[in-house]
Amino acid sequence: METKKSLFDNLQNFFGFDNFKGEQEAIITNILSGNDTFVIMPTGGGKSMCYQLPALMSEGTAIVISPLIALMKNQVDQLRAFGGSDSIAHFLNSSLTKSEIARVKEDVLAGKTKLLYVAPESLTKQDNIDFLRLNLVSFVAVDEAHCISEWGHDFRPEYRKIRQVISNIGENIPIIALTATATPKVQQDIQKNLQMNNATVFKSSFNRSNLFYEVRPKRNVMKELVMFVKQHQGKSGIIYCLSRKKVEEVAQALTLNGVKALPYHAGLDAKVRADTQDKFLMEDTDVIVATIAFGMGIDKPDVRYVIHHDMPKSMEGYYQETGRAGRDGGEGICVAFYSEKDIDKLQKFMKDKPVAEREIGTQILKEVIDYAESAVCRRKQILHYFGENFNEAGCNNMCDNCCAHKQQFDGEEHLHRMLSMMKNLGEKFDDHHIVSVLMGDDVPHVHHYEHHLLESFGSGKEHGALLWNSLIRQALLDNYISKDIDQYGLLRLTAKGHDFLENPHSIRFIMNRPIGATDDDSDDDNPKSTSGALDTALLQMLKDLRKKVAKQKNLPPFVIFQDPSLEEMCTHYPISTDELKQISGVGQGKALKFGAPFIELIKKYVEDNDIDRPIDMVIKSAANKSALKVYIIQNIDRHLDLEDIARSKGLTYEDILKEIETIVNSGTKLNLNYYIDEVIDEDKQDEVYDYFRSAEVDSIDNALVELGADDYTREEVQLMRIKFMSELGN
Incomplete structure (x- = not known):
């Protein structure tokens, strides 16, 4: 057994640290015993210190099982740098050549290697098992141990075989299992599977007090991303997206807007991925836009923000990914964008999975939804998920919910009613069923159990589903009820819940905020902290100018610029043709044809009123639609039928008309006469054209009322409006 002095000497000599962090010393002593x-x-x-130091101090070689090649390489490089010899640490995985594998085995057999990193897939190969049996194994470290559990966020079947392999290598080999994210259920699974029920358990608090958590409604997400990154210029950040396509799109948009950003996903070449990782570590790039393939083992202490473009599939994933921010204890901002559409997508992905997996996946995803929709302290929710009770006063306003104005309600009577009902129903139902009964929902699962005949059926309707969902969420967080995840998330009363039924007391609950609601329920597209309000004085001046220009050119005002374009000018204050082109609905054609007087007016207004222009907030959009735009323009020039163009791109006829409208509204001239002459009589064409020439407002609905909906179809009016805008506005 190593002495305490020896332990500190090794820590100092090898890693250059004077002190252990948290429970590291106790953990290392336990392994060495x-x-x-x-x-x-x-x-x-x-975590890695917990097995690296004892491996260096023990006789023989420690086997470290790790799921990611990038993680292994990173750690082996660090150990070699500390130890001054390449033989001290090796990895064995599919990335090595035959001669490299031979060299690794030679060093291990010669007793030079203290740590051998192995992928779980390599570990189960018979020749590797035979080789490892020839060596003295000091202990086995199972890193990312949550991969063992189907309830973990990153289940890997190969991890299930680890126990069997260890038994084949030798008898009584000690095991250290490590994980950064494990709910009580996952902890149980890990111990059971690795047959380490007598293990000493070391559990640190999951609270990261320096991280600020925020969930935003997903509206104008690309714009918000660019604005956020610009406000944190020069700082390192990671943006997570669910799909490779979205990763490429976001990285491109950021680059277009002058941000040093790179994409990272499994579809990229291994060398490109490695280079990208190095550039991020060496600070040659500020932002990595990635799928969840990125970040495990990225030991960068000064990542200042982690943004989720899409909500992750699990709370473990969310916790682990946000945990990459502020590892040095400094600033760490974690923003997640939430929309119900994204959740629908994730649920669709699960449809093809086996029933058991789908059940588990659905429950894991439900936790994410509850987290995003709840108005309770984010920190309290995260820590509760990992089996840790937390008083929200300790959050210190380090989450959006603690900073927000909260709508509270007295929950005593409601909680009593709900717990009584759950008890009467035998505690055999989930939250969805409980809310359906209280709300009196006429749905099959309620009828199936004849719960529509209960006295309590519909008794909570007047309070609304939002209240009952808020109540259930907080009753869980405050331990009045618990969720039996082994039994499909059925809700059970805890001892505290039973006690409340016997001795009710006054209790305040917080009402969830509907998704996307801001504190004052404004439907501003951007959060208050990032965008200026619409400048109404300038808007009026721009509308007056538009009227004047329209009169001079004998055109309706909407042909010059449409209202949304003028409104955007009032928040971004463009003062050059290049900047004006970035305003939505203003392409090069429009900017050149009508832009000059508008730019002049805005420039003078900015100077006169000493306005601090948010110059970097004019978001350049990625040219992801430009290929389609070019395709449409080319094929209209070739006089192709619009329905054929739509079909060739997998679009509907309505979609193609919308795309053509956008092209024309932005100032590009299109000659659709060849098509319009085929489908609309000349007289009708003249009548619609004349209507638009004198129209006050740009509305197809108004046109149909004026012209007579029986005589004209929406399509005819839409086509003529496109012809009119193209010929007169561009």
């Missing part, structure tokens, strides 16, 4: 050890420690807590 030959005991099974289970470490649950959040990202940034110093």
Whole structure:
């Protein structure tokens, strides 16, 4: 057994640290004593030290099982740098050539290697098992141990075979299992599967007090992303997206707007991925836009923000990814964009999975939805998920919900009613069913159990589903009820819940905010902290100018610029043709034809009123639609039928008309006469054209009322409006 002095000497000599962090010392001592050890420690807590130091101090070679090649390489490089010899640490995985594998085995057999990193897939190969049996194995470290559990966020079937392989390599080999994210259920699974029920468990708090958590409604997300990154210029950040396509799109948009950003996903070449990782670590790039393939093992302490473009599939994933921010204890901002559409997409992905997997996936995803929709302290929710009770006063306003104005209600009577009903129903139903009964929903699952005949059926309708969902969420967080996840998320009363039924007391609950509601329920597209309000004085001046120009040119005002374009000018104050072209609905054609007087007016207004222009907030959009735009223009020039153009691109006829409208509204001239002459009589054409020439407002509905909906179809009016805008406005 190593002495305490020896432990500190090794820490100092090898890693250059004077002190251990948290429970590292106790963990290392436990391993050196030959005991099974289970470490649950959040990202940034110093997990790798827990097996690296004892491996260096023990006789033989420690086997470290790790799921990611990038993670292995990173750690091996660090150990070699500390140890001054390449033989001290090796990895064995599919990325090595035959001669490299031979060299690794030679070093291990010669006793030079203290840590051997192995992928779970390589570990189960018979020749590797035979080779490892020839060596003295000091202990086995199972990193990212949550991969063992189907309830974990990153389940890997190969991890299930680890126990069997260890038994084949040798007898009584101590195991240390480590994870940064494990709910009580996952912890149980890990210990059971690795047969380490007598292990000493070390569990650190999951609270990262320096991280600020925020969930935003997903509206104008690309614009918000660019604005956020610009406000944190020069700082390192990670943006997570669910799909590779979205990763490429976001990285391109950021680059277009002058941000040093790079994409990272599994579809890229291994060398490109490695280079990207190095550029991020060396600060040659500020932002990495990535799928969740990025970040495990990226030991960058000064990542200042982590943004989720899409909500992740699980709370573990969310916790682990946000945990990559502020690992040095400094600023760490975690923003997630939430929309019900994204959740629908994730639910669709699960449809093809086996029933058991789908059930588990649905429950895991439900936690994410509840987290995003709840108005309770974010920190309290995250920590509760990992089996840790937390008083929200300790959040110190480090989440959006604690900073927001909260609508509270007295929950005593409501909680009593709900708990009584749950008890009467035998505690055999989930939250969805409980709310359906209280709301009196006429749905099959309620009828199936004949719960529509209960006295309590519909008794909570007047309070609305939002209240009952808020109540259930907080009753869970405050431990009045618990969720039995082994039994499909059925809700059970806890001892505290039963006690409340016997001795009710006054209790305040917080009402969830409907998705996308801001504190004052304004439907502003951007959060208050990032965008200026619409300048109404300038808007009026621009409308007056538009009227004047329209009169001079004998055109309706909407042909010059449409209202949304003028409104955008009032928040971005463009003062050059290039800037004006970035305003939506203003292409090059429009900017050149009508832009000059508008630019002049805005420039003078900015000077006269000493306005601080948000110059970098004019968001250049990625040219992801430009290929389609060019395709449409080319084929209209070739006089192709519009329905054929739509079909060739998998679009509907309505879609193609919308795309053509956007092209024309932005100032590009299109000659559609060849098509319009085929489908609309000349007389009708003249009548619609004359109507638009004198129209006050740009509305197809108004046109149909004026012209007579029986005589004209919407399509005819739409086509003529396109012809009119193209010929007179461009």
